[in-house]
Amino acid sequence: MSTTTDPAQAPTAAPAPSAQAAQPADIEVPRGLKGVVVTETALSDVRGLEGFYHYRQYSAIELAERRSLEDVWHLLLLGELPDAAARAAFHARTAPLRRLPEALRPLLPALAAATKEAGPLAALGPALSIAAADRGIRPLYDTAPEQRIEDALFATALVPTILTALHRLQHGEQPVEPREDLPYAANYLYMLTGREPAPAEARAIERYLIATVDHGFNASTFTARVIASTGADLVACLVGGLGALSGPLHGGAPSRALDTLEAIGTPDRIDPWIRERVLAGERIMGFGHPVYRTDDPRSRMLRGVAEGFGGDLVDFAVEVERQVLAILAELKPGRELHTNVEFYAGVVMHLCGLPSEMFTPTFAAARAIGWSANILEQAADSKIIRPAARYVGPPVPQPVPSR
Structure with a gap:
């Protein structure tokens, strides 16, 4: 059986590639894909400017x-x-x-x-x-x-x-x-x-x-x-x-945040210990987040959970948080660095008996x-995720050297 195609519905030929046509690798994207929307989801979202997230x-x-x-x-x-x-x-x-x-x-x-x-x-x-x-x-x-x-x-x-x-x-x-x-x-x-x-x-x-x-x-x-x-x-x-x-930059931070409290040890050491590391460019575990530009709502909640238990460790953690935020605001003005979930997560898990x-x-x-x-x-979506990368190696093509 033969079929005919309506010329009005026939697909048009793709234009010939142009040397000036933009290629996927020419599209400017931020490092780490920060803020780039890669799909749609009905599961959850994080509103970093509002300090809010939902399931x-x-x-x-x-x-x-x-x-x-x-x-x-x-x-x-x-x-x-x-x-x-x-x-x-x-x-x-x-x-x-x-x-x-x-x-x-x-x-x-x-x-x-x-x-x-x-x-x-x-x-x-x-x-x-x-x-x-x-x-x-x-x-x-x-x-x-x-x-x-x-x-x-x-x-x-x-x-x-x-x-x-x-x-x-x-x-x-x-x-x-x-x-x-x-x-x-x-x-x-x-x-x-x-x-x-x-x-x-x-x-x-x-x-x-x-x-x-x-x-x-x-x-x-x-x-x-x-x-x-x-x-x-x-x-x-x-x-x-x-x-x-x-x-350690993702899930490994809670134990490192608790390690920070143990390393500081006493309230009189908070200021010098934190200043030394911030001035050296070191990261203070439990502070800062790639999305939130205000308080991490998880940290606020877990601080309340910790305060419900009370005790010297909780009091010390609250004082460390207060001083760290003040030092970060002084030494890194405009950076919007706040306490994240890992800081009090370690405290809460420790209080509940987790090693x-x-x-x-x-x-x-x-x-x-x-x-x-x-x-x-x-x-449910059969499309494979296959992004592109921008090549930055030596100019191509180069002749292959003979043996």
Whole structure:
């Protein structure tokens, strides 16, 4: 059968390339893609000039103050805040997923031993990959949307169990089996310490986890979405996010901020210690943020959580914050440097009994939920993320030298 084409609807030939035509590499973009919009999302946004961020249509800080981690998890992955019945159903759906797969159990001691110096986050990726292979998780490209959600719930529910098991093994202790009757945050602390946490501790960690579940197109979220755009499996995307989060300029800052408090030691040392480092051009961990030009709302909330516990460490942290901000305003006028989430995050986690080597892994346990939501959103768009780079090497073409 033959067909004819309406000349009016026939595609026009593309114009011949011009030597003057702009190429992708000629487009000026800021370093680090700062402020460049690379996609659309219905998940979250950060308004740095306002000091405000949100998950879907709700203030993230208000969610942290009023709702549970499971509620926010439900919101991001399933699109809405649950009512009481949906909350119970979601807990019944996710709590059994906390258990370690039998194929992974005998391998964890070797993974823990191999990464003892690096910490549990270094072994989380391999452990998740083994669990994914055992479950038969397939590439996103080959998986129906409903199965993608099931895979996301499986992986994110398992992350806290793997992290706490690795930490305990690295310290000569046996893993603690998860309890399905406990909420996410309380169960996390229980698996880490072996004791059921006080309600104030569990709630403090839950508020921290909710506040750090997602935060716009940060480096690790963008990394996870780039991998998702290739159609790779969901756990491969999570492992990519973990790699980005391990950097000290991203997820590694809470422990370093607490190290700063310990290094300063006493109130009389705050001013000289901070001035010396600022004048030397060193970064003060816990201060400054690439997006916020006002107070980080997460820092404000966590300062309130810390002050609820009280004590010498909290009083000292508040005084350090006051003096650091004054020194930064004096020595770096106009830079709009404020306290960020990492400063009080370390204090709160320390007060709740978490060792410093578990600060970044705890951040990862929260952020894995946000990554999963972003991965699922990206998987719905089959367009691969493939930007361009500007070549700045020697002029081309050059003749290839003879041997």
